[in-house]
Amino acid sequence: DQQVKQNSPSLSVQEGRISILNCDYTNSMFDYFLWYKKYPAEGPTFLISISSIKDKNEDGRFTVFLNKSAKHLSLHIVPSQPGDSAVYFCAASAGGGADGLTFGKGTHLIIQP
């Protein structure tokens, strides 16, 4: 039962170009979405989030787009840098008091020089 899906296990992008990571969800109750970055042997690091009442949120090089009708979100990184190489997780919350996050399986982003 994959409520949050990241269909690309890995993605290779040249340094300086745009990285686009995709995420789909099935649960209509999700109303808040987050992206996390994870290096090996470390915990997930919060990157950027978006509420379901918005369709775009931007923070520096990172932009998240949300298409509610398609139940799809994407993370854009522009320009991509070598330090961006990591596993990126999409996560979703159904809101409310203390809901746990539902994570996707992650996409391993590799930035090539």
Added chain:
Amino acid sequence: EPEVTQTPSHQVTQMGQEVILRCVPISNHLYFYWYRQILGQKVEFLVSFYNNEISEKSEIFDDQFSVERPDGSNFTLKIRSTKLEDSAMYFCASRLRTGSYEQYFGPGTRLTVT
């Protein structure tokens, strides 16, 4: 910058033994969580804790698991009788307040059950 800390970084235990994993959440945060990640799989929610009681728990969080906030700073996860399939990375996370959904994760404890 405040961060979530976890101890130990690696715990090895024998099947059937009890383990306690420790976390110190960010000091002014009100919501606390445990997640686990079995090798090669996704991060899975275990339990959330607010106002000194469990708010939500997943199917994974059965009677073998318990959580406690024994003092004003620590948050612990106890597994009473470990099984081989409990081997995983366990992450603690904390969240500031209602209306703020960002959860901040610790570095994790790698639990190996032999």
